[in-house]
Amino acid sequence: MEALFLMEMYEKALTIRLFEKAAIAQYRIGKIYGYLHPYLGEEGIAVGAISALRLDDYIVSTHRGHGHAIAKGHDISLMMAELMGKATGYCKGRGGSMHVANLKQNNLGANGIVGGGIPIAAGAGMAIKQKKTDQVVMGFFSDGAVNNGVFHESMNLAAIYALPVIYILENNHYAAATPYQNTNKQDDLSVYANGYGMPGITVDGNDAVGVYQEALKAVTRAREGQGPTLIECKTYRHQGHHVNDPGAYMPQDEMAAWKAKDPVDILRDYLESTATITTDQIAAIDQRVEALMEQAVRFANESPAPSAEQFLSEIPQY
Amino acid sequence: MTMIKYRKALNNALREEMARDPLVFLMGEGIGEKGGSYKVTENLFHEFGADRVIDTPISEASFVGMAGGAAIAGTRPVVEILFIDFMYLVMDQIANQIAKFNFMTGDQGSVPFVLRTQGGLGNGLAGQHSQSLEALFYHIPGLQVIMPATPYDAKGLLKSAVRSDKPVIFIEHKQLYLTEGNVPDEEFTIPIGEADIKREGSDVTLVTYSFMTLESLRAAEQLAREGIDVEVIDLRTLVPMDMECILSSVRKTGRLVVVHEAVKRGGIGGDIIANVAEAAFYDLESPVKRIAGKNTTIPFNIDLEKLCVPSVDEIIEGVREVYNS
Numbered sequence: 001m002e003a004l005f006l007m008e009m010y011e012k013a014l015t016i017r018l019f020e021k022a023a024i025a026q027y028r029i030g031k032i033y034g035y036l037h038p039y040l041g042e043e044g045i046a047v048g049a050i051s052a053l054r055l056d057d058y059i060v061s062t063h064r065g066h067g068h069a070i071a072k073g074h075d076i077s078l079m080m081a082e083l084m085g086k087a088t089g090y091c092k093g094r095g096g097s098m099h100v101a102n103l104k105q106n107n108l109g110a111n112g113i114v115g116g117g118i119p120i121a122a123g124a125g126m127a128i129k130q131k132k133t134d135q136v137v138m139g140f141f142s143d144g145a146v147n148n149g150v151f152h153e154s155m156n157l158a159a160i161y162a163l164p165v166i167y168i169l170e171n172n173h174y175a176a177a178t179p180y181q182n183t184n185k186q187d188d189l190s191v192y193a194n195g196y197g198m199p200g201i202t203v204d205g206n207d208a209v210g211v212y213q214e215a216l217k218a219v220t221r222a223r224e225g226q227g228p229t230l231i232e233c234k235t236y237r238h239q240g241h242h243v244n245d246p247g248a249y250m251p252q253d254e255m256a257a258w259k260a261k262d263p264v265d266i267l268r269d270y271l272e273s274t275a276t277i278t279t280d281q282i283a284a285i286d287q288r289v290e291a292l293m294e295q296a297v298r299f300a301n302e303s304p305a306p307s308a309e310q311f312l313s314e315i316p317q318y
Numbered sequence: 319m320t321m322i323k324y325r326k327a328l329n330n331a332l333r334e335e336m337a338r339d340p341l342v343f344l345m346g347e348g349i350g351e352k353g354g355s356y357k358v359t360e361n362l363f364h365e366f367g368a369d370r371v372i373d374t375p376i377s378e379a380s381f382v383g384m385a386g387g388a389a390i391a392g393t394r395p396v397v398e399i400l401f402i403d404f405m406y407l408v409m410d411q412i413a414n415q416i417a418k419f420n421f422m423t424g425d426q427g428s429v430p431f432v433l434r435t436q437g438g439l440g441n442g443l444a445g446q447h448s449q450s451l452e453a454l455f456y457h458i459p460g461l462q463v464i465m466p467a468t469p470y471d472a473k474g475l476l477k478s479a480v481r482s483d484k485p486v487i488f489i490e491h492k493q494l495y496l497t498e499g500n501v502p503d504e505e506f507t508i509p510i511g512e513a514d515i516k517r518e519g520s521d522v523t524l525v526t527y528s529f530m531t532l533e534s535l536r537a538a539e540q541l542a543r544e545g546i547d548v549e550v551i552d553l554r555t556l557v558p559m560d561m562e563c564i565l566s567s568v569r570k571t572g573r574l575v576v577v578h579e580a581v582k583r584g585g586i587g588g589d590i591i592a593n594v595a596e597a598a599f600y601d602l603e604s605p606v607k608r609i610a611g612k613n614t615t616i617p618f619n620i621d622l623e624k625l626c627v628p629s630v631d632e633i634i635e636g637v638r639e640v641y642n643s
Contacts, residue, residue: 113414119379124387126385126387131341131392149379154383
């Protein structure tokens with residue numbers, strides 16, 4: 001793989017990692033409130049999968065959506081501002097963490113309803129067919145969403161209409177506190193694809209390059225009109241479901257085993273060993289991302305709150 | 319001008335909008351070759367093809383969500399839900415996704431989504447196929463809710479709905495499909511959010527919509543012979559509601575009656591009256607009245623069914639009561 005491409009992937013993964021850490025820190029001092037679902041530990045999936053997309057392809061995200069947004073190339077200052085509910089945020093402070101969207105970059109949004117984005121992704125696929133472009137849609141969802149009716153219905157719709165959708169199932173093993181093995185009789189959830197007549201595969205979500213390679217196959221299939229694919233990416237959160245969940249239900253040895261396969265480390269190691277990149281160049285990336293992160297936090301903190309007057313004036317009386 | 323059926327007016331509206339804009343497409347159960355269970359999409363499959371007139375499986379939640387996604391991604395879907403009673407299956411996608419998308423993204427994207435459905439009773443279809451559920455959608459910020467009563471209104475408003483960049487719930491009535499009315503042959507649209515005074519009058523303001531507009535007009539005709547002059551306001555659009563039309567009328571007549579088929583408890587009649595009481599209490603000369611559906615599930619037996627919703631006689635009595643009090 002091209003060194004530049006790998007460096008970009010690494011930079012994105014690191015950005016996600018540092019962004020989530022910065023967001024948690026801001027949450028702890030009360031600058032961010034409400035719900036915050038960190039993507040820590042899952043970076044391999046967003047970076048790997050979205051690297052297989054063109055800029056004009058769509059993504060649809062989940063409640064744990066910062067990773068997808070960053071992988072898609074969003075401005076982290078505008079994201080941080082949105083998390084703080086500021087007027088300068090992507091959604092003018094009206095969406096917050098769970099509803100970050102950026103239509104200019106074809107991110108149709110994070111979603112506060114588990115599974116809520118799955119039909120929307122199918123819809124974007126249908127729009128592509130109507131417009132007769134060769135765009136594709138990547139719809140992300142969790143192991144939790146797999147048990148929801150709309151997952152099954154949407155898989156079926158994507159298959160029967162041969163929609164250009166790549167469904168990425170982020171299996172981080174727990175739906176909030178419930179292990180996925182308790183709610184499914186399958187270990188590999190990609191087998192659900194068979195029931196709907198579409199290809200399904202399970203991959204190691206912590207290996208961004210591996211995710212990229214599989215995603216690229218599916219993206220190519222979709223772009224050539226051959227319809228949808230389901231890719232289950234197995235991964236693990238580095239913390240509980242959301243920022244105030246201590247994750248007591250996650251056994252320590254299980255956590256340790258997955259942390260030993262840290263996706264950011266795996267990417268860095270891959271970069272060092274396969275590409276002609278020096279440790280100085282990697283350090284430069286690290287520094288750049290850290291500087292941008294500080295800038296983002298400062299921008300967000302200094303940004304104004306949305307105008308109450310403006311908001312109230314937009315509300316119809318009847 | 320041509321005298322056509324309500325369902326034909328809708329059919330023509332869809333045909334014209336699909337011809338005008340290649341991004342308009344239809345989805346629904348049995349709308350393709352079959353032409354739709356109420357024939358609203360008749361022949362559109364043959365004229366526009368299977369790519370634009372799409373038959374769906376019985377997967378309401380996901381195909382409605384799919385239509386929402388298609389709207390967000392730049393097309394103009396018109397999705398049909400066969401009976402409004404089935405809307406309960408699609409509530410998350412309607413209420414949490416489609417209604418809120420533009421707001422929660424800070425105005426980043428319009429959702430030019432139209433959902434067509436039909437409700438109301440008649441023909442003994444029983445509890446799960448006879449409901450009037452507009453109040454559910456009235457209560458959700460972010461939706462436009464339209465309920466046309468005549469072929470003219472149906473065509474003009476459906477065209478406007480398709481052209482609107484905001485989501486629309488377009489509610490037809492099963493007893494209106496075969497009613498006839500004059501519709502212009504030339505291109506026309508009706509603005510969303512404008513009520514229509516179907517009958518001018520000076521004694522009592524009667525606010526209504528959908529099938530009850532026809533029943534109210536029948537009642538008004540009989541009341542005229544008794545010397546009671548009823549102004550019948552057909553709302554046409556429930557959200558955004560044309561309160562100015564209602565308030566002007568109440569200032570003129572001093573008396574208010576609201577008629578709707580939907581269950582009285584929690585029905586929008588209560589909201590209309592509350593709005594009038596807040597804005598024009600001192601213009602009222604008598605107590606107000608709602609003539610509305612009874613707080614019950616609709617029974618199968620066809621005679622019992624009729625008792626559940628306002629009849630012409632009930633409307634006449636109600637207006638008389640308000641006039642004489």
